[in-house]
Amino acid sequence: MTTPPKISPALWPTTAWRLAAVAALALLPALSAGAAEPVYYYDGPQRIAIVRQPELVAEFAASRRTAQAAPVAGPATTPVAGDQVVRIVRVNAASGAAAAAAPGQGQSPVYRQGSSPSGRLMALPGGVLVKFQPAWSASRINAWLAGRGLPPAQAQAIGPGWYLVPTAPGLVALETANALQESGAVLAASPNWWTETAKR
Numbered sequence: 001m002t003t004p005p006k007i008s009p010a011l012w013p014t015t016a017w018r019l020a021a022v023a024a025l026a027l028l029p030a031l032s033a034g035a036a037e038p039v040y041y042y043d044g045p046q047r048i049a050i051v052r053q054p055e056l057v058a059e060f061a062a063s064r065r066t067a068q069a070a071p072v073a074g075p076a077t078t079p080v081a082g083d084q085v086v087r088i089v090r091v092n093a094a095s096g097a098a099a100a101a102a103p104g105q106g107q108s109p110v111y112r113q114g115s116s117p118s119g120r121l122m123a124l125p126g127g128v129l130v131k132f133q134p135a136w137s138a139s140r141i142n143a144w145l146a147g148r149g150l151p152p153a154q155a156q157a158i159g160p161g162w163y164l165v166p167t168a169p170g171l172v173a174l175e176t177a178n179a180l181q182e183s184g185a186v187l188a189a190s191p192n193w194w195t196e197t198a199k200r
Helices: 014-027 094-101 138-146 171-182
Strands: 040-043 046-060 077-082 086-091 107-113 121-123 128-131 162-165 188-191
Touching (some): 040 171, 040 188, 046 121, 107 171, 128 171, 171 188
Antiparallel strands (some): 077 086, 107 121, 128 162, 128 188
């Protein structure tokens, strides 16, 4: 199955991010202190392995323009990659280790595709792209989401049945996507990944 196009995080209302962050926590069981976070996502029915880069943190431009997120960049960090949407930094010292272990609001863990050190960097700007059953109307979709504590979805022009379910940036987007896919009620659910542009 073809991976759906990414939707710019600049298009999503900040209020929806806040609502989605609370809603997704209600949807999913709380993680225990020692539990491992998901290390996979779905592309249609296929489970794709990803590897977290524990020394890296992604900070998104929309969050840097507000006071919602404490900036990661500083003496303990080194810029690694990024573009107009995201800045990825490497945490260099123990003083910044907590930021990498638990990114704040508006920030995201960083992953690589597959197990190769050359795999593209990936981060979670927020939002889940979901393909619903063709027979489902918008009102039925939103009622189904509301029953799971999620906000209304936004129809996308990428094809019939595709909607964007808003979430906050970060791990909550990955957890929500996996939970929706594993519910068996949708045709596809995948995080709206930011993916590093291939180096030429």
